[in-house]
Amino acid sequence: AQKITQTQPGMFVQEKEAVTLDCTYDTSDQSYGLFWYKQPSSGEMIFLIYQGSYDEQNATEGRYSLNFQKARKSANLVISASQLGDSAMYFCAMREGRNAGNMLTFGGGTRLMVKP
Amino acid sequence: GAVVSQHPSRVICKSGTSVKIECRSLDFQATTMFWYRQFPKQSLMLMATSNEGSKATYEQGVEKDKFLINHASLTLSTLTVTSAHPEDSSFYICSARDLINKAGYTFGSGTRLTVV
Numbered sequence: 001a002q003k004i005t006q007t008q009p010g011m012f013v014q015e016k017e018a019v020t021l022d023c024t025y026d027t028s029d030q031s032y033g034l035f036w037y038k039q040p041s042s043g044e045m046i047f048l049i050y051q052g053s054y055d056e057q058n059a060t061e062g063r064y065s066l067n068f069q070k071a072r073k074s075a076n077l078v079i080s081a082s083q084l085g086d087s088a089m090y091f092c093a094m095r096e097g098r099n100a101g102n103m104l105t106f107g108g109g110t111r112l113m114v115k116p
Numbered sequence: 117g118a119v120v121s122q123h124p125s126r127v128i129c130k131s132g133t134s135v136k137i138e139c140r141s142l143d144f145q146a147t148t149m150f151w152y153r154q155f156p157k158q159s160l161m162l163m164a165t166s167n168e169g170s171k172a173t174y175e176q177g178v179e180k181d182k183f184l185i186n187h188a189s190l191t192l193s194t195l196t197v198t199s200a201h202p203e204d205s206s207f208y209i210c211s212a213r214d215l216i217n218k219a220g221y222t223f224g225s226g227t228r229l230t231v232v
Contacts, residue, residue, distance in 0.1 A: 033220065043154075043207055043226040047219040091159060095220070103150050104211070104221060106160045 003027065004092050004107035011112050013082045020067070021077040021110045023092030029053075032096045034075040035104065036066065039089040048090075051075055079112075087114045118144045118214040122224025129200055129231055137195045137227045139210035146212035149193035150221075151185060154207040163208075166193050200231040 005024045013019035025034065036048040051059045051066045059066040067076040079086060089111050093104040119142040129135050139149060147168050152160040164180075166172040166187035174180045182204075184196040193212075197204055209226040 035220070043209070043228070045160075045209065045211075045223040045226075047221075050218050050220065103162050103165055105162070108159045 002107075003096075003105045004094050006092055006107035006110050008110045009108070011110055012115055013079075013086075013112065014115050015084060016081055018078060018080045019082055019112065021079070021090050021092075021112065023075045023077065023107055025073050025075060025092075025094050027073075027094065027096050029096045032094055034066070034068070035093040035095070036064070036075075036077045037091045037093060038086075039091060039109075041088070045091075049077065082114045084114050084116060087112060118142075118212070118216055118219075118222040120146070120210060120212050120222045120224040122210055122227060124227060125225060126228045127230070129229070131201055131231055132199055134196055134198045135200055135229060137197075137208055137210075137229075139193050139195075139212070139224045141191045141212050141222070144212075144214060144216055144222075145190035146193070146214070147190060148213040149187055150211045150213075151183075151193075151195050152209050152211065154209065154226075156207075160209065163195075197229065200229070202231045205229055205231045 032053045034051045038046040049059050049061045049064045051068045063080045065078045089109045091109045092107040095102050121140045123138050149166045151163045154160045163178045164172045164174045166185045168187050172185035187193040210224040211221045214222040
């Protein structure tokens with residue numbers, strides 16, 4: 001079974017509007033971390049936001065917020081006031097367990113295109 | 117903040133030759149480094165996890181004799197693609213476990229390998 005599922009291969013959003021990128025995950029661990037990264041065409045991975053499984057509040061970082069619904073195992077990324085520069089690939093990722101060495105597992109990604 | 121320098125950013129090599137990719141942590145000690153491969157329009161797939169001073173752990177399906185990983189120091193990990201073939205053409209990116217900041221992981225800028 002896929003550990004991280006992103007069901008939207010591509011999304012369009014109008015500039016200045018908000019957009020939600022979906023992410024569901026699968027783990028039996030009680031302690032885990034969820035991440036969102038942005039990957040522009042240059043290929044670099046830009047960290048956006050992190051949510052720990054024990055965090056009671058939804059994470060927010062500027063225009064990014066994470067809608068964490070633990071019972072549903074979903075961790076959707078909300079981008080408010082979209083900008084043209086937000087056009088990129090977005091990846092949801094998960095780290096399982098408390099071990100500092102644990103790797104990130106990535107979802108398939110969503111390509112976001114912001115229309116002027 | 118933590119920086120991982122990855123070189124080269126782009127390389128073209130002939131079939132049958134070997135290519136070495138370096139990832140260097142500039143301002144922190146990277147005890148664990150992860151190597152990912154990303155084919156066009158796909159997600160990042162973990163190839164191997166390397167810990168300083170020990171043998172790398174390879175993911176299923178990744179040939180350890182073809183993708184040689186060395187993590188001889190706390191600031192340098194290398195991936196050598198031996199006897200490269202056109203099907204090895206891909207984007208390779210490293211990531212170091214970074215306990216200093218919220219991101220938790222610091223990525224290199226990636227290496228685009230083309231085998232002709």
